[in-house]
Amino acid sequence: MTIFRTFTLISTGLTYLIIFIGGMVRVSGAGMGCPDWPKCFGRWIPPTNISQIPDYIDPAKFNIVLAWIEYFNRLFGALVGLSIMVTLFLGMKYYFNRPHIRWPLIVAFILTLFQGWLGSVLVDTILNPITITLHLFFALIILILLVYVSQQAYYIDNSRAENNSKYPSNMRSIFCAIAIVLFAEIILGTEIRGGLEMIRKDNPMVESQFLIDMLGPFKYAHTILGILITVLTMISWYFLVKKSINPSSLMVQTSSAIVLLILVQIILGEMLVFLEFIPIIQLFHLWIASWILGLVSIQYVAWQRSTLNNE
């Protein structure tokens, strides 16, 4: 494997990890663990003792556990940024003439810087809900860009990939529909999460079993879109696996993985509704959604490649 391909995979893996870590910050309520940005309580290493808090910050805000959770997210974010920067550098060096490598990396790198800035806005606005959703949205965009570049890098090294596979040619609308509905579903999911938080903010003593009843129609929309995604991915599976000539093992396995993960998502989603809002389940519910998004993106690119080859 070339060094460039290795770095595309490292960057993609790290981006998946940072989405997990960001979700962890969210569900553990550590978003304001550091009340300032980029430093934490005016220090590059978060304080371990309340006496280290500077005068201009209310010492009531100090919680060492939350400070470290939040700061770890920032450090890891910096690591992801560095990894994408190296990938961009290598991409420019070896594949400057390939726009499919160059542009996604440039955009991913700019978005990573933007994400850091958005992190500072989050702290300034005391976790404005729309900004939180945007923070996740752009993380998912970066993820898709990196998955795309990784796949393009793979095809450079394996130029015969998808050459012998022939998929139904009219799949574009299904892929577009899945992508749009998936994004909408994730945004709705974060709205549910944010909505519950707002209710708890205004009613701090409310018991968690009443929370879901106090939520508006979002929860139904989330379920309806969930059913839609299930149906769409089943259709997509049927065409890509059953109605294709010699589908690649990548296509078959991603198709099965998507169906399997959708099933897991339904189970986790129902657990959240019927049991309590267990934070670790919320975290995996979001993280698996990002996996599905990445897998669908891989399928689309593979399908497109095969279609172009066959033309």
Next chain:
Amino acid sequence: MNKFVYLVIFVSIVMGLGANWIINKAQNSIDIPIIKQVPEFSYLNHKGESYTNKNFNEKVTVLDFIFTSCTGPCPIMTFNMENLYKDFKGIEEVQFLSITVDPYVDTQDKLKMYAELIGVNDNRWQFLRSDIDDIKNLKRNGFMLYADNLPNGHSIKFILIDHRGNIRKYYDGTDKASQEILKKDIVYLVNEIKT
């Protein structure tokens, strides 16, 4: 490919266990040690009724020092206290106290008007007054806050007091982010009464 799937599942399980441990740690990270007991006092509230430190019993109290004609930080403090008062509507275990640091101007009638202006319509928020020297003494020695230059030099702190009359924590009463922490800490102390 199968190897990759197993690796992903294995890594996910490890991450899940790790994340669960961290989330639990975060959820149990509220720690509000007892600072000291509030000394005895006996004041009058805005309705002319007596209010003593015995009224702290079985309630979680948020207390601040203000004066009604103040144009500095007090309006923000009162605005924040008002939000807390609204958020904890119907929760009898939580009460709010504002002690005037300008009792010459803030007569009982003035305090009553102030309470009505804010929309206080029950006993969950009371406005207290006493002799200025009593207040100075309580503020300085009871709450360990600056009390030299009253009324203007009053502190902007919100003080959280538990159901046994112990001072537990101080908050910047003008800081929005501190209010969210205070809210969580109030819930924590209310649960302490119940257990």
